[in-house]
Amino acid sequence: MTPDPTFLSAERSTASLARIVCELRDGDIPPELSERARSILLDLLGVTIAGARTNELRALSATWRLEEGRTRTLGSRIETTISAAAELDAIAACCLELDEGNKYAAGHPAAHVVPAAIAATRLSSTPVDGHTFVAAVVAGYEVATRFGHALTRDSRWHTHGHWGATGAAAAAASIWGADADRVAAAIDASTALIHVSPWGVVLEGNFARNLWIAGAVRAGLDAARLSEAALVDNSGALVHSLGDIVGTLDYPRLTEDLGTRWLTMEGYAKQHASCSYTHAAIDTVQSLRAHTPWNVEDVEHVRVRTHSLAAPLFQRHPTTRLGAMFSLPFAVAAAFVTDRIDTEALDPAGPLFTIAEQFSNRVHVTAATELDELLPRRRVAEVTVVLRSGEEISAMTPNPVGDVDHFPMDYPAIEAKIAQLIGDEDTAALAAVVSSIADTTDVAGLFEHLP
Numbered sequence: 001m002t003p004d005p006t007f008l009s010a011e012r013s014t015a016s017l018a019r020i021v022c023e024l025r026d027g028d029i030p031p032e033l034s035e036r037a038r039s040i041l042l043d044l045l046g047v048t049i050a051g052a053r054t055n056e057l058r059a060l061s062a063t064w065r066l067e068e069g070r071t072r073t074l075g076s077r078i079e080t081t082i083s084a085a086a087e088l089d090a091i092a093a094c095c096l097e098l099d100e101g102n103k104y105a106a107g108h109p110a111a112h113v114v115p116a117a118i119a120a121t122r123l124s125s126t127p128v129d130g131h132t133f134v135a136a137v138v139a140g141y142e143v144a145t146r147f148g149h150a151l152t153r154d155s156r157w158h159t160h161g162h163w164g165a166t167g168a169a170a171a172a173a174s175i176w177g178a179d180a181d182r183v184a185a186a187i188d189a190s191t192a193l194i195h196v197s198p199w200g201v202v203l204e205g206n207f208a209r210n211l212w213i214a215g216a217v218r219a220g221l222d223a224a225r226l227s228e229a230a231l232v233d234n235s236g237a238l239v240h241s242l243g244d245i246v247g248t249l250d251y252p253r254l255t256e257d258l259g260t261r262w263l264t265m266e267g268y269a270k271q272h273a274s275c276s277y278t279h280a281a282i283d284t285v286q287s288l289r290a291h292t293p294w295n296v297e298d299v300e301h302v303r304v305r306t307h308s309l310a311a312p313l314f315q316r317h318p319t320t321r322l323g324a325m326f327s328l329p330f331a332v333a334a335a336f337v338t339d340r341i342d343t344e345a346l347d348p349a350g351p352l353f354t355i356a357e358q359f360s361n362r363v364h365v366t367a368a369t370e371l372d373e374l375l376p377r378r379r380v381a382e383v384t385v386v387l388r389s390g391e392e393i394s395a396m397t398p399n400p401v402g403d404v405d406h407f408p409m410d411y412p413a414i415e416a417k418i419a420q421l422i423g424d425e426d427t428a429a430l431a432a433v434v435s436s437i438a439d440t441t442d443v444a445g446l447f448e449h450l451p
Contacts, residue, residue: 046418049075051092105148112164140171161195161212168220193219205323279400280381
């Protein structure tokens with residue numbers, strides 16, 4: 001029987017990715033990747049701590065019916081099992097929409113990978129040193145990002161909970177010392193354990209969306225367990241799920257320039273607590289407001305043109321924080337009535353929510369096909385403000401601020417971002433832990449000092 005070429009391509013690509021995972025663990029990590037990992041960890045861990053302190057996570061943790069354990073979730077004093085802590089941390093990481101992302105993956109690799117790497121480190125039968133941990137984070141991030149980049153999603157699927165599981169599996173298997181064949185088996189098996197993640201649930205503001213990344217973390221850990229038990233192989237399971245149900249996979253793209261181009265280096269940091277597809281428009285509004293004499297009462301209406309990836313966000317009238325994060329008209333309106341798009345601005349119980357909701361009736365958004373041609377390198381938004389006087393003022397932003405190609409946030413800028421979220425003292429403690437990871441002989445022990 002002639003082997004199916006699609007399955008062969010999938011297996012070869014996964015095997016190539018697994019070899020890179022092991023090479024990073026067993027060799028030297030390029031210095032630029034080590035520094036990038038430091039920024040990723042500071043951002044993701046800081047945002048997770050902030051997320052754990054929200055009313056939503058406090059309510060969820062209080063009713064989670066946690067099993068007894070000695071592992072503390074980030075940002076709280078709750079102790080539970082390692083696996084339960086990983087899930088709660090993953091939920092906290094994404095609930096504020098402030099965790100870093102990657103435009104080539106069109107999603108958030110770190111939130112899928114880091115909680116799995118931490119859990120695998122804590123579950124390890126021997127202490128895990130800093131090199132092993134950092135290599136796993138970098139490798140997992142690269143694997144996840146490449147799957148996101150190679151995937152053309154069915155428009156009904158949100159980006160969380162599926163391709164990110166591949167990175168979680170790669171990180172966990174690497175930390176547990178798997179060879180290339182076993183890492184490949186874990187990556188492939190993770191795609192058989194993914195979440196269904198419909199856009200409609202997000203747009204309705206349903207908090208269940210925030211558990212999809214937790215599901216991917218669990219899928220990655222379980223896939224690594226299956227591989228370690230030799231119950232799965234690199235057999236092309238991803239062809240059925242990511243390559244068919246979720247969308248289509250460009251298998252050659254999975255390994256394009258592998259080892260010479262690191263998509264891990266091409267991520268972004270977020271300064272607004274909303275979906276990244278709203279950021280370029282928000283940045284444009286903020287720039288216009290900073291350089292013009294008019295005020296919000298002078299505005300007749302606003303026109304926004306952006307790429308079609310943002311089309312699901314054209315819906316209006318959110319009733320929850322999550323819904324507001326994923327409403328482009330609302331986010332743009334909020335940028336007109338407040339200087340910061342933070343958790344307060346998008347809180348339905350806060351004073352700004354009603355004002356922004358009323359102004360959003362003046363905001364009109366459309367997708368422009370010519371802007372799609374610039375994807376993924378540029379995620380452009382154009383904003384035109386029409387004043388009551390009849391004057392029109394327009395500006396365009398090529399990428400959100402914080403993007404690798406547009407005013408990227410360096411380590412001190414990320415540190416300042418986290419300080420605004422969790423305070424100077426906790427940020428200093430977090431930064432001290434992150435800076436010590438590379439040289440420690442026991443990462444799990446070091447994490448006991450996290451805020």
